[in-house]
Structure formats: structure tokens, C-alpha cells
Amino acid sequence: MVGRNPYADRMDERKRVAVVGGTGVAGRLTVDALRRAGHDAVPLSRATGVDVATGSGLREALDGADAVVDTTSIGTLRAGRAVPFFEAAARNLSAAAADAGVGHLVALSIVGIERVPTGYYQGKLRQEEVLAGAALPVSVVRATQFHEFAGQYLDRSRGPVVVLPRWQVQPVAAREAADLLAAVAVGAPVGRVELAGPQVERMADLLRRTATARGERRRVVEVPLPGALGRAMARGGNLPQGDHRRGEQTFADWLAGA
Numbered sequence: 001m002v003g004r005n006p007y008a009d010r011m012d013e014r015k016r017v018a019v020v021g022g023t024g025v026a027g028r029l030t031v032d033a034l035r036r037a038g039h040d041a042v043p044l045s046r047a048t049g050v051d052v053a054t055g056s057g058l059r060e061a062l063d064g065a066d067a068v069v070d071t072t073s074i075g076t077l078r079a080g081r082a083v084p085f086f087e088a089a090a091r092n093l094s095a096a097a098a099d100a101g102v103g104h105l106v107a108l109s110i111v112g113i114e115r116v117p118t119g120y121y122q123g124k125l126r127q128e129e130v131l132a133g134a135a136l137p138v139s140v141v142r143a144t145q146f147h148e149f150a151g152q153y154l155d156r157s158r159g160p161v162v163v164l165p166r167w168q169v170q171p172v173a174a175r176e177a178a179d180l181l182a183a184v185a186v187g188a189p190v191g192r193v194e195l196a197g198p199q200v201e202r203m204a205d206l207l208r209r210t211a212t213a214r215g216e217r218r219r220v221v222e223v224p225l226p227g228a229l230g231r232a233m234a235r236g237g238n239l240p241q242g243d244h245r246r247g248e249q250t251f252a253d254w255l256a257g258a
Contacts, residue, residue, distance in 0.1 A: 015186045016040040018065040018102075020052055020093060021072035025148060026108055029178030030069055030185075039186060053085055055092035062100035067185040068093065070107045074123070082123030090127045094134035106185045107131055108177070109142045111170075111194050111244075115237035117229050137189040141181050144196040144238060146174040147254040150206040151214075160218050162211075164204060165225035166234040171206065172197035173254055176247040194244035199251070200236070206251055213255055 017034050021027040022043025034041035042065070044050040049057040052072055062068060070093055074085045090107075097105050109128060113121035131138045149171065154162060172195055180195050204222035211218045224230060 013186070014038055014040065015066040016042065016064055017182075017185050018042045018044050018062055018068040020044045020050065020068060020070045023047060024071055024073065025146065025174050026178055026181070027069075027071040029175050030071060030181045033175075033178045033182035034185070037182065037186070039182075052089040052093050054088075055096065058092055058096040059099060062096055062102055065097075065100065065102050067104040067106065068097050068102050069181050069185050070105065071181070074120075077118055077120050079119030079122045082120045083126050086123035086127035087130055090130035090134075094131055094136065094138070098135040102136060104137050104139065104185065104189055105131065105134060106139045106141060106181060108181060109140050110238075111142045111144045111196060111240050112232075112238040113142075116232040139184050139190045140192040141177070141184055142192065142194045143177040143180075144170045144172050144240065145203075146177065147171050147197075147206075147249075147251050147258075148174055150203070150210040150251075153203075154207060154211060154214075154216070154218070162207060162218055162220045163223055164207065164220070165230055166222050167203035168200060168234065168236040168239060169203050169206070170196040170198075170200050170239050171251050172247040173249040176249060180245060194240050195247060196240040196244055197247045197249070197251070200239060201251060209251075209255060213258075 017039055019027050019031050019041055022031050023045045027043060031041040031043050044061050050061050052058060072089055074082060076082055094105060109124050113124045128140055177195055184190055204220050207220045
């Protein structure tokens with residue numbers, strides 16, 4: 001989806017949008033979506049001298065921005081690291097944005113974080129809680145797992161056998177999530193909106209198909225995970241409930257193009 005943003009109702013008024021985490025997958029694609037629509041997108045990251053965890057360089061980088069999009073992440077599943085990181089990042093970013101006169105803050109989050117008890121999701125919940133008390137308008141865009149997630153899971157796993165829990169997902173194209181983030185950022189605040197892909201899948205099947213497409217001879221084994229976490233993943237805790245936006249690109253179409 002490289003053409004016109006399908007989620008945009010009105011993106012013709014040129015705006016300056018800072019994208020924090022702008023060098024990651026979602027951030028980079030959000031920058032691309034904004035620029036295709038004619039907006040001034042400014043990627044911010046540690047490489048540009050901005051650290052949301054400490055607040056270093058943040059206030060100055062937001063001068064003149066009409067909106068800011070937060071796509072930052074941390075590579076951990078432990079609550080002891082995820083919660084402090086997302087809490088600090090949310091406090092620093094919302095305070096700096098309000099001080100700089102930014103009119104709108106948009107945060108990327110994940111569908112089902114209140115239903116699936118992982119440490120990383122606890123961090124995302126804390127981020128949303130902090131942003132709810134921010135001194136400027138905030139929108140939260142919750143997305144399901146990206147199509148790219150299956151390949152990332154394979155990359156983190158070693159050996160010929162890859163083990164993962166039983167897990168129902170409704171994967172969405174990262175580019176479609178970025179298109180929605182861009183449209184929300186230059187529009188009026190929406191509160192919270194959810195985005196999911198067009199089909200419910202089993203994560204194990206996505207890994208198998210990705211491995212085959214890569215030419216990797218690896219066995220993917222799906223196992224029951226005990227406890228509340230395993231039950232939530234197997235029963236579709238990461239699937240959207242109620243009204244949500246639905247992406248168009250299936251995993252099969254994405255994989256064929258990738």
C-alpha cells in the first residue's frame with residue numbers, strides 16, 4: 001500500500017510531525033506515510049540525539065511540531081524493565097510536547113494488552129495510563145501483531161526447532177498501521193482506535209510459512225503454555241473485540257511481496 005493513505009479523510013494541510021522511534025519499523029513507515037501526504041515528518045531517535053527514557057534532547061527537538069507520534073519500544077518481556085521504560089518515556093514525551101506547544105500526541109500501542117498478562121504489555125498499559133493524564137490531546141492507536149513479527153520470532157530463535165505457545169492472532173501490515181498513525185496525527189484527536197488485519201491466524205502457521213518462504217528447514221512446534229498467559233493467548237486475547245479498523249493486506253499477500 002504505497003499509494004494514497006486509505007485511512008486519511010483530510011491530510012492536505014501541511015503539518016510538521018515529529019516521529020519518536022522514527023528509525024524502527026513502524027516509525028520509519030510512519031515517516032514515509034507522512035511525507036507521501038506532503039507533511040514535514042521529522043524522525044527522532046537516539047541517533048538524532050533524543051532519548052525519551054531520560055528526556056535528553058526531547059524538548060528542543062519538538063519545537064515547531066504540530067503533532068508527535070510515539071513508536072518507541074524496548075527489547076524485553078520483563079515487567080521490571082518494560083514498565084519503568086514506558087512510564088518514563090510517556091511522562092517525558094507528554095511533558096516536553098506540552099511545554100513545546102505541540103497540539104496532538106499519538107501513541108502506538110497493542111490490541112489486547114489488558115487481556116494478555118505479559119511484562120511488556122504491563123509496560124504498554126502503564127504508558128497509556130500516564131498519557132491519559134497528559135496536558136495535551138492524546139490519541140492511542142492499538143494494532144495487532146505486524147506481519148513482520150513471524151520473521152522476527154524466527155530470528156530470535158536458535159536451532160532447527162522453534163517452539164512457541166498456542167497463539168491466535170489477526171496480523172496486520174505494518175505499513176497499514178503506519179498509514180493510520182499518520183492520518184490520526186494530522187487530524188483531530190480520536191481517543192483510542194484499534195486496527196487489525198483481515199484474517200485470524202495461528203502464529204505457528206505464520207512461522208512455518210515464513211520459514212518455507214525463506215528456504216529455512218526448521219521445525220515449528222506449538223505447545224500449550226500453562227497459566228493465565230497461555231490461556232489468554234490460545235483463546236484469542238490479542239484479537240480485537242468490538243469496533244475496530246480492518247486492514248486489507250493478508251499475511252499471504254504480504255509474504256508473497258516480501
